[in-house]
Amino acid sequence: MNSVLDYLRGNHAAVLDALGQHVVLAVVPLLIGAVVALPLGYLGVRFRWLYQPLLNVSGVVYSIPSLAVFVTLPYVLGTRILSPVNIVVALAIYTVALMARTVSDGLRAVDPALTEAATAMGYTRTRRLVGVELPLALPVVLAGLRVAAVSNISLVSVGALLGVGGLGALFTRGLQLAYPAPIVVGIVLSVLLAAVADLLIVALQRATTPWTRLAERRS
Amino acid sequence: MDDTPYLLDPSHWDWSVAGSIPHLLLAHLGYTALSVLVGALIALPLGMLIGHTGRGAFLAINAGNAGRSLPTLGLLSLLVTLMSIGFLPVLIALVVLVVPPILTSTYAGLRSVDPNAVDAARGMGMSGLQVLLRVELPMALPVVFGGLRAGVLQVVSTATVAAYTGLSGLGRLLVDGLALNDYGRVVAGAVVVAALAIALDLLLGLVQRRVVSPGISGRGLGRSRPARPVAESPLDAGVL
Numbered sequence: 165m166n167s168v169l170d171y172l173r174g175n176h177a178a179v180l181d182a183l184g185q186h187v188v189l190a191v192v193p194l195l196i197g198a199v200v201a202l203p204l205g206y207l208g209v210r211f212r213w214l215y216q217p218l219l220n221v222s223g224v225v226y227s228i229p230s231l232a233v234f235v236t237l238p239y240v241l242g243t244r245i246l247s248p249v250n251i252v253v254a255l256a257i258y259t260v261a262l263m264a265r266t267v268s269d270g271l272r273a274v275d276p277a278l279t280e281a282a283t284a285m286g287y288t289r290t291r292r293l294v295g296v297e298l299p300l301a302l303p304v305v306l307a308g309l310r311v312a313a314v315s316n317i318s319l320v321s322v323g324a325l326l327g328v329g330g331l332g333a334l335f336t337r338g339l340q341l342a343y344p345a346p347i348v349v350g351i352v353l354s355v356l357l358a359a360v361a362d363l364l365i366v367a368l369q370r371a372t373t374p375w376t377r378l379a380e381r382r383s
Numbered sequence: 384m385d386d387t388p389y390l391l392d393p394s395h396w397d398w399s400v401a402g403s404i405p406h407l408l409l410a411h412l413g414y415t416a417l418s419v420l421v422g423a424l425i426a427l428p429l430g431m432l433i434g435h436t437g438r439g440a441f442l443a444i445n446a447g448n449a450g451r452s453l454p455t456l457g458l459l460s461l462l463v464t465l466m467s468i469g470f471l472p473v474l475i476a477l478v479v480l481v482v483p484p485i486l487t488s489t490y491a492g493l494r495s496v497d498p499n500a501v502d503a504a505r506g507m508g509m510s511g512l513q514v515l516l517r518v519e520l521p522m523a524l525p526v527v528f529g530g531l532r533a534g535v536l537q538v539v540s541t542a543t544v545a546a547y548t549g550l551s552g553l554g555r556l557l558v559d560g561l562a563l564n565d566y567g568r569v570v571a572g573a574v575v576v577a578a579l580a581i582a583l584d585l586l587l588g589l590v591q592r593r594v595v596s597p598g599i600s601g602r603g604l605g606r607s608r609p610a611r612p613v614a615e616s617p618l619d620a621g622v623l
Contacts, residue, residue: 227580229540232573235557239570245561314452321454325547326561335460339548344464351457358452 171345179334179346183353185248186330189323190316190357193252197259198309204260205267205305206293215268222261230254230319234326251323258319259312266308270301303376306369313361317354331357389560389567390574402555404575411552411579414542418474419535422481426534427527430489434523435515443490450483455541463548473545480541481534488530492523521596528591532584539580553579 172179208218237243237250274297282296298305324332334350337343370377389395397403433439458479462472496519504518520527546554556572559565592600 223584224581227536227584228577229536229543229580231540231543231554231557232577235561235569236573239566311451314448318452318454321456322544324456325544325558329456331454332456335454335457336547338464339460342464344461347457347461347464351454351461354454354457355449355452362448362452 167343167345168348171343172349175346179349179353182331182333182350183357184330185328186317186320186332186354186357189248189251189320189328189330190255190313190361193255194259194309194313194316196252196256197312198263200256201260201263201267201308202305204264206271208264208268209271218264218268222265225257225261230258230322231325233257234323246327248328250326251320251328255316255319259316262312262315263305263308267301267305270304270308271297273304274300299373302373303369306365306372310362310365313365314358317358317361321350321354388571389556389565390571395571404553404556404571407551407553407555408575408579411539411542411554411576414470414473414477414545414550414552415535415538415583418477418538418542419481419531421474422478422534422538423485423531425478426482426485427489430486430527431493431515431520433486434490434493435511435519440490440494443486446483447487450480450487453480455480455537456544456547459541459545459548468549470550473542473548473550476545477538477541480537484530484533484537485527486530488533489523489527492526492530493519495526496522522599524595525591525599528587528595532587532591535583535587536580539576539583543576 204218208215233254234250235245237253238245238247241249241253243249278300279292279297282292287295320330321332321335323329324336329336331350331354334346338345338347338350394400395404398405400406430443433443455476459473459476462476466472466475493515500518500522501514504514509517542550542552543554543557546552546558553572553576556568556575560568560570560572
């Protein structure tokens, strides 16, 4: 315990740098992935035959080990192996694989009576999607976002094996020095970061979908 | 240097050469099988106990989230640093990572079983254990399999990373290739490990089809869709 505090005292600048890099490497791909997954998930609902292939492709992509994706991307993208772009693109791909599916499921779960009512009220297809279907699908979509955020934050550190990994740098350093203090600091910060991200998305969900709480109170 | 890609060079597939791809593949499969087996022996009974009795639900629900947020490389590094190099710290790390998805999905699967079916089984005079093994578990299997598949993927992936701590397995190609700037070796490792992960997942999907009763999965009943949505892929376990 003391060695952990000593380590923090001596290296707080480096630890904060690693933490900052970790946040950027996790959040940027999360946003990119979510933006790509929304239209993809919608296509899986609009064209029903696309749903099953979408599920299969995301299942296959999701099953590829992260390190394999990290090391192959420089080859595919033509980036340098030390470039953070590799990590960002890899995690964005995982985010899409996780979320395209939840977006589709969320939209499919919307009560048809509600979409029919919206149509009867004169909503165009686009307005109905943005004003009725997407908000009602939000709890499911945000549940997917929570899983993606937490798994992104955990995966970033694997990037340390390629030299870009936020808090992962603390793990490789501790391993090389056979010194557990930086590793403990890294694990604690990474888990805390995941918990904070999770709570933030829950708060976002509460703020954007007040009707779900209303339904809970009534039941 | 010749132009044959690392992956296609026959000498890298030669069984008599130590450290060739088949050796690494076999080692990787061995680590995966052992840690999934140990993990399942812990998580399945525990999940069944919690799901059947309803006690300790808090543990089962939060295990999944906690397991997902634990950085795999950090856990590996910590155990290896504390216990020295070798297979045991890696095995412990892999087991720690495979328990949460199986535990959470076993619990969730048992909870998702129609309570009417459980009541009917009790009414027929089944004992608690019979209800669990003959009614609840078979009906929960699709969800349990989702967790098992997620766990297997997690282990295959983490065993790759474990090469950094000196372990054998397919991760060796990635880690050594990076260290030697031998890009052919890195790509070969990435391709083989990705193929292994996909193949294992497909295999478990086939096992799932064979093991899950058609009455549960909706297959072979002339119905196009099951009566209730069932988990079909590891992604489902992720969203639980």
